[in-house]
C-alpha cells in the first residue's frame with residue numbers, strides 16, 4: 001500500500017491516479033479526513049511507502065507530527081523549496097534541504113528524495129505519455145530501490161542521483177527546470193536528464 005500525506009493536493013491526486021492505474025493500492029491522507037481521504041497518521045500506518053506531498057512550509061512540522069507513524073516506512077520527500085512570486089518560481093533558501101529536514105524530524109523514516117520535477121498538471125493529463133527521468137537521492141539503498149520501482153510503475157525512469165547530501169542540489173535543480181519551462185512557455189513540462 002502506498003500512502004500520500006497531503007494527497008488531496010494537485011500533485012498527490014495526479015500521482016495517486018498514475019499509481020492506481022499501475023495496479024497499486026493508494027491511500028490518500030489529509031489533515032481533514034473526508035470521503036475517500038483518511039487522516040495523515042492513518043495513511044502512514046496503512047502504508048509501507050509514504051509520499052510527503054505537503055507544501056515546503058509544512059514539511060518539518062508534518063514529518064515531526066507523523067514521526068512515530070513513519071518509523072520504518074519508506075518516506076518519499078517530493079517537496080522543493082520553490083516560492084512563486086508574480087507567477088514565477090523563485091528560491092526560498094534554507095541551510096538544509098527539505099528532505100534532510102524531514103529526516104531530522106522523522107528520524108526512523110527511510111527518506112528518499114524524488115519526483116520534484118514531475119509536474120502535477122502532466123500527471124493529471126491521462127493522454128500524456130510521461131517519458132521522463134526521475135532523480136532519486138537518499139542514503140538508504142533499499143528504500144531507494146523500492147521507490148525506483150514505483151517510479152517505473154508510474155511510467156517514468158528512475159535515476160540514482162546520490163546520497164542524502166545531494167538532496168539540496170536536486171531540490172534546487174527542480175527550481176531551475178521549472179523556471180526554464182516557464183521561461184520557454186512550456187507546460188506541463190517533461191524532463192530528461194540522461195542522453196538517450
Ligand SMILES: NC(=O)c1ccc[n+]([C@@H]2O[C@H](COP(=O)([O-])OP(=O)(O)OC[C@H]3O[C@@H](n4cnc5c(N)ncnc54)[C@H](OP(=O)(O)O)[C@@H]3O)[C@@H](O)[C@H]2O)c1
Pocket residue numbers: 005006007008009010011012029030031032052053054055056057058059062078079080081115116117118119120121
Ligand atoms: N504541483 C507540482 O507540479 C509539483 C511537482 C513536483 C513536486 N511537487 C511538490 O509536491 C508537494 C505537493 O504539491 P501540491 O501542488 O499538491 O501542493 P498543495 O496542493 O499546496 O498541498 C498539498 C496538500 O497538503 C496539505 N497542506 C497544505 N498546507 C499544509 C501544511 N502547512 N501542513 C500540512 N499539510 C498541508 C493540504 O491537504 P489537506 O488540507 O487535505 O491536509 C493540501 O491539499 C509540494 O511540496 C511540492 O513542492 C509539486
